[in-house]
Amino acid sequence: MRHGTYRFVIGFLLAPIVLYATFVFYPITQLVYVSMTNWTGLSPKFRFVGLDNFAKIWTDGLFWKAVQHHLFLLILLPLITIALALFFAFLLNMGGGTRGGVMTGVWGSKFYRVVFFLPQVLAVVIVGVIFSRVYGPDQTGVLNRLLIDVFGMDKPIGFMIDYGMWAILGALVWQAVGFYVVLFSAGMSSIPADLYEAAVLDGASRVVIFFRVTIPLLWETVQVAWVYLGILAFDAFALVMLLSIEQGGPDGATAVLPVLIYKQGIRESEYGYASALGVSLFLLTITFAVLALRTGRREAVEH
Amino acid sequence: MSDSDLTRRSVLRRTAAVGLLATPAAGLLTACVGAKDDGPTDQAEGQVTAENPLGVKEDAPVEVVIFNGGLGTKYATDAHIPSYKKKFPKADVKFSQTEEISTILTPRFSSNTPPDMVNNAGSKLMDQGRLVSAGQVAELTDLFDAPSLDVPGKKVKDTLIPGTIEAGTYNGKPYVLNYAYTVFGLWYSGKLFAEKKWTPPTTWSEFTSLLDAMRAAGITAPYAYAGANAAYYQYLVILTTAAKIGGPDVLKNIDNLEAGAWKVDAVRTAARLWGEIGAKYTDKSHLGLKHTEVQLQQNQYKVGFYPSGSWLENEQAKDTPPDFKYQLAPLPSATSADKLKPTALYAAPGEMYFVAAKGKNVRGGKEYLRHMLSKEGARKFTELTKVLTVVQGSTEGLTLSPGTESANKALTAAGTEIFNFRWDAWYKKMDDECRTATNELMFQGGTADKFCDRMQAIADAVKADSSIEKFNR
CATH class of the missing domain: 3.40.190.10 (Periplasmic binding protein-like II)
Structure with a gap:
């Protein structure tokens, strides 16, 4: 019986492993190899240059600027998204107080759930196009129009000009929040109702219930969310390409590694250097993931 | 399955860790390195x-x-x-x-x-x-x-x-056929100029007083270019002014990566003059707009002069009012001691076709x-x-559109004083840096010295990089 189970499991695992090795692991080894050459991408000829490309990265100011931007996103994107998502999910599931001893959501919560999830089903390119209008730098921009007409601001704000990374962060959060609302909602609905009942009987307020009951029981889900959002923070490619000035500007103010890779590889035809940047991005992401999973490990409360 | 550690959540968590390996873009660039070098x-x-x-x-x-x-x-x-x-x-x-x-x-x-x-x-x-x-x-x-x-x-x-x-x-x-003959300069609406009795400037002081007049007439941006993706229209204009001041050799030296080519007085003066135009006569929001958006504003008479090549009229055909009448003005002379006449033009065979x-x-x-x-x-x-x-x-026997006609005329007037540069196509890295430096100069309070320093630094870096093949003219 036991034996049969393993065969069953292996049978299912084999196909994904083969696919994974072909389409992920093999390209990664190729990437590492190319990163040590001066390949231009325009012909099959190239020369092995060892670690020269990495030495160049070390002194590349734009690279370090991009790393700073990733750290900025890495800290703020999960923090804001998770906080908002938890808050909304709590309101949707438990914000309405108790009815007959069962926690209920605020009025109309089914409708809000659809509204929150909507951005998630939009392709990122569409989000980019929408936000290029939202952030429009003159009176035709949605936000500027609002600020000028309703709040009486005197001249338009150049969102992508002066607050590039904040604007990118805003668009990322807007798109991500819905998914995590649904994820946390699912987590919350799997928390046994009797725990809440007991807490309510003991006289706990909604705030106390949120921090003392809901959060601890949701901890693993939050941790998963953190890792996913962290990965998102290392990307941001499409939004920067669509929204920013001169793709990563002005003057590197919205530089992120995937965009640098694109520019070096495709625009300036330095695939070797671009690959070295890719390897650096890969190492950064791995480091983050390991750290996130290690430090986030905390006794899970079983129920 | 026993109630060991394989719960739904830990599966989810491991999936997250695995998802990492599919790091965005990292694996994307290397799909076909192994191609063989077989000629046809x-x-x-x-x-x-x-x-x-x-x-x-x-x-x-x-x-x-x-x-x-x-x-x-x-x-x-x-x-x-x-x-x-x-x-x-x-x-x-x-x-x-x-x-x-x-x-x-x-x-x-x-x-x-x-x-x-x-x-x-x-x-x-x-x-x-x-x-x-x-x-x-x-x-x-x-x-x-x-x-x-x-x-x-x-x-x-x-x-x-x-x-x-x-x-x-x-x-x-x-190796390359440059097929379209493109004339560069400042574009304006013939209708607007006729209405207001303005004439295209030939000296720099005429230029700035015309820009003042435009502003007084309610044009929000007397001078404009699109910073978000078309800063190269503007650096072309800056270097055109440099060439008028110091002669076409200024551009030749830049092309050939000569030492200090970006730091000569001609380039510095041109950058200073244009930086002043940027600070005074542009709309800062144009830094965040794309070329089509700014060009549309010119068609709505919100922009006075717009630097571009002679493709502009065709590109905007759909949005141009029928009586707009695109016209091209060569850049005004910058100083009284300019080496070239005000009619001198940046014109180049462009649009590359190759086999x-x-x-x-x-x-x-x-x-x-x-x-x-x-x-x-x-x-x-x-x-x-x-x-x-x-x-x-x-063009024999063709009725040309107003814009093409004026480009053709400007070309005749320029005579032999036609020049261009090629470094932007030879060294993409310098093109990228110059876009950034130009935006800084025109919109973000940059100075001529900074512009020249930045461009000299990247030119020196390209020159020192043995992996980049060098060209000469």
Whole structure:
């Protein structure tokens, strides 16, 4: 019986492993190899240059600027998204107080759930196009129009000009929040109702219930969310390409590694250097993931 | 399954960790490194005759890829392809178009399966210099020496505007056909100027007082360019002013990466003057807009002068009011001691077309270019795109649009004082840096010194980088 189970499991695992090795692991080894050459991408000829490309990265100011931007996103994107998502999910599931001893959501919560999830089903390119209008730098921009007409601001704000990374962060959060609302909602609905009942009987307020009951029981889900959002923070490619000035500007103010890779590889035809940047991005992401999973490990409360 | 550690959540968590390995973009670039360096072994070849000087195989298919931008693609599908097919009825001309040349074609070059003829243009064009040095571009000497398709008794090279072949020459050999003859300057509305009784300026003080007058007349941005993706229109203008001050050699020295070429007085003065225009007469929000958005504002009379090439009129055709009347003004002289006259112009053969050296039908690709360079092919091109070509006399009998007409006139007025630069196509890295430096200078309180320092630093870095092939003119 036991034996049969393993065969069953292996049978299912084999196909994904083969696919994974072909389409992920093999390209990664190729990437590492190319990163040590001066390949231009325009012909099959190239020369092995060892670690020269990495030495160049070390002194590349734009690279370090991009790393700073990733750290900025890495800290703020999960923090804001998770906080908002938890808050909304709590309101949707438990914000309405108790009815007959069962926690209920605020009025109309089914409708809000659809509204929150909507951005998630939009392709990122569409989000980019929408936000290029939202952030429009003159009176035709949605936000500027609002600020000028309703709040009486005197001249338009150049969102992508002066607050590039904040604007990118805003668009990322807007798109991500819905998914995590649904994820946390699912987590919350799997928390046994009797725990809440007991807490309510003991006289706990909604705030106390949120921090003392809901959060601890949701901890693993939050941790998963953190890792996913962290990965998102290392990307941001499409939004920067669509929204920013001169793709990563002005003057590197919205530089992120995937965009640098694109520019070096495709625009300036330095695939070797671009690959070295890719390897650096890969190492950064791995480091983050390991750290996130290690430090986030905390006794899970079983129920 | 026992209630061991394989719960739903830990599965989810592990999936997250695995998802990491599919790091965005990291694995994307290397898909086809292993391609072999086999040259084309079976190139189509036919009999060389007087009628077929390039020896094209009459039934071999030829593949052309056209950039779909300001010029559109109608000139290819309605003029050049029919012309080729008329000559070789058995051949199939495979046509495709794209707005992103490098995205679509780079993989085909790195795997040695390129199309035969490519129009390398647009903001995502391939680095032409690197393509040439990678041996991917066919030499065009035999094309230019072949007899013209429809000018009897003349070779192709004798039908072109002087400077055309040089513009596509890399280290002494012609590789690229620059087909469209583009004139650069400041564009304005003839209607607006006639209404307000303004005349195009010839000196810098006339220029600034006209900009003042425009502002007084309620034009929000007397001068404008789009910072988000078209800063190169502006650096072209800055360097045009530099050339007027110090002569065309200023640009030649920059092209040749001479030491200190960006730090000469001519460049510094030009940067200072333009930086002042940027600080005083532009709308800061244009830094965040794309070229089409700013051009639209000019069509709505919110922008006075707009720097661009002669493709502008055609690009904006859809949005231009019928009585707008695009006109081109050469840049005003900068100082009283300018080396060139105010009529001097930046004009260059532009829009690169090349034949891939490792395509299946190299001869067919060259023959296609010969059809483009016929008088009839060029005339139709100008008719359809409103852009001049490098073929002499091809506008005969055409009624030109107001913008093209004024470009043509400016060209005549300039006489021999026509100049251009090529470093932007040779060294993409410098192009990228100059866009950034230009935006800084014009919109973000940059100074002329900073502009010159930045550009000199990147020029020195390119010069010192042995992996970048250098060009000279």
